[in-house]
Structure formats: structure tokens, C-alpha cells
Amino acid sequence: MTTQFKPITPGAYLSDQVADVLAAEIRAGRLAVGDKLPTEAALVEQFQVSRTVVREAVSRLKSLGLVDSRQGSGVYVKVTGFSPLNFDAKCAVSKQAVIQMAEVRRALEAEVAELAARRRTQADIKRIRASITLLDKAVKAGGDGVDEDVKYHRAIAEAARNPFLIGTLEYLGQFLRGATRVTRANEARRSDFARQVRDEHELIVRAIEAGDPAAARQAAAQHMNNAIQRIEQADPAFWEQAGVQLARPLVSGLTMHH
Numbered sequence: 001m002t003t004q005f006k007p008i009t010p011g012a013y014l015s016d017q018v019a020d021v022l023a024a025e026i027r028a029g030r031l032a033v034g035d036k037l038p039t040e041a042a043l044v045e046q047f048q049v050s051r052t053v054v055r056e057a058v059s060r061l062k063s064l065g066l067v068d069s070r071q072g073s074g075v076y077v078k079v080t081g082f083s084p085l086n087f088d089a090k091c092a093v094s095k096q097a098v099i100q101m102a103e104v105r106r107a108l109e110a111e112v113a114e115l116a117a118r119r120r121t122q123a124d125i126k127r128i129r130a131s132i133t134l135l136d137k138a139v140k141a142g143g144d145g146v147d148e149d150v151k152y153h154r155a156i157a158e159a160a161r162n163p164f165l166i167g168t169l170e171y172l173g174q175f176l177r178g179a180t181r182v183t184r185a186n187e188a189r190r191s192d193f194a195r196q197v198r199d200e201h202e203l204i205v206r207a208i209e210a211g212d213p214a215a216a217r218q219a220a221a222q223h224m225n226n227a228i229q230r231i232e233q234a235d236p237a238f239w240e241q242a243g244v245q246l247a248r249p250l251v252s253g254l255t256m257h258h
Contacts, residue, residue, distance in 0.1 A: 007048035014049050015056035019064075021047075022057065026066050026077055037067060037075040095239050098182060099228050106224035108169060109153070113204055113220035115160035117213040124159035125209050131155045132201055139194065144184050152201065159208065183227065186234045193230050200226060 005021060025031040038046070043054045058075055061067045068078050116124070135148040150173070157166045187193040200223040207216035 005043070005046040007046075014053045015060065018043070018047050018049060018053060018057035019060040022061055023064065023066055026061075031077050033077050035077045036073075037077070039074070095231065095234070099231055102224050102228050102231065104172065106221055108165070108172075109224060110217045110221040112157050112160045112162075112165055112169070113208065114213040114217040115162060115165070116156050117208045117211055117216035119161045120159040120208055120211070124155070125205075128152070128155040128159065128205055128208065132205065135201075136198070144188075146184060149184075156204070156208065183231060186230060186238060189238070196226060196230070 022031070022037070031037070037043070037058070040051060040054050040058075043049075043057075044051055047054070058067065061075075062069070066078060067075050069075050120128075131148065131152040131154075135145050135152055138145040138148045153169070154166075157169055160166070187197055200219070203219040204216060204223060207219050
């Protein structure tokens, strides 16, 4: 392998910069499957970074499934797989980001609701109804209702009988959980918002219960459209406080509230 690398620009996350350069070479085919990476010493010299930085970069490439170590031989390029979906949660601290999250959810939740209407059982309906009751109780008791909201959407997702959709929602949940706190806080400031959310939940469930896929899809999509409108109506002072809320460490969950 004859590729020569330029020194890395000083700054934070040097190992990420090194990993990104190497990953780009692999994905472009300039480092082909089966090729051996330059030695640690060579990478240190070319990138002009420490051994620790190089080791961290190689470790990241391994976690991405791009390279593999061979005992006593070196590090080699593997068959390129898919890059794992990743979001920078630190960026999700703005009104725009929360709206964009709602747009992603609109696409997913509408599909989930339609499938749930087609495939739900009586046991599913019972579970969904029970989750709404728990959410109502949490709100009346002064709680934030985040956990209960997660259970409500999980119950609908389970009724859709598609493990890939459920897995996607669960994965996204870890990034959307911060937005849950913010949107619920926004709704709690206005009783009309809280009533709207409750009514929208009920419309979705009724359509699923009636086995009406088109109505369920429409109700779920409209629910997220309304969620975006409620987010738009929050005042600037609220968003200053929301930035602090969203910047907290995110906890894995299923989905954000609206």
C-alpha cells in the first residue's frame, strides 16, 4: 500500500480525524479488501500524531467493521459493510432539530399506525388502551408522562407486527428522548395543547380499533403535523430553557412525545 497521508490539523478528536481519513480511503477502494494498513509507526509519522491517537483511530475502524486485526500480522481491510446510523445528540438542541425529529417520526408513525390497524388483535387493543389510561394518570398526578408515552407508542408498534420497524423506533428513541422532555414541557404550559394531544391519541386508537388502515395512517400523520405546529408556537424564552433540557444526557427509550 503506497498511499501517503497528510498530517492531521491540530484540534479536538484527533483520533476521529485519522479514522475518517482511513475510512474514506477504504470506502473509495484505495485501500482494498485484504490490504494491510500501514504499521502503527508509519501512521504516527505520516499523520504526525501520537501512538495513542492511531490506536484509538484503528479501534474505531474496527467498531465500524472496516478493519480486523490478525495476531502477529497487522491490521487488514475487511469487506465493507454498512455504516451504523449515527446522530450527534449534541446538535439536537434547537427548535429546528426538534421539528426535524418530528418529521422523521411522522413518516415512521404513520406506517406503524396503518400496519397496526391491519394486524391488531384484541390483546393489542387492550394494551394500547391500558397505556393511554396510564398516561392520563401520570399527567393528572403531575408527572411528565415520558415513560408512559413510550409505552403507548410501543404498544402500537407491537401491534404492527414488524420487528424491523420496532427496532428502528427503539434505535431512534435514544436520540429523541431529550426532545420528549421539551415537547411535553411545552404542552404542559397550555391546557389546550394537552387536550389536543389526548384527543389525537384517541383518534389514532379508534382507527386502529376499527381496523381502518387509511384512517389510522391519516390520524398518526396529522398528529405529528399538529405536533410541529405546537413546537412552532413555543416562545423564544421557552427555547432558551429547552436548550438546557435537550443538552442533558439522553436515555434510551422508544420515541419522543409531541
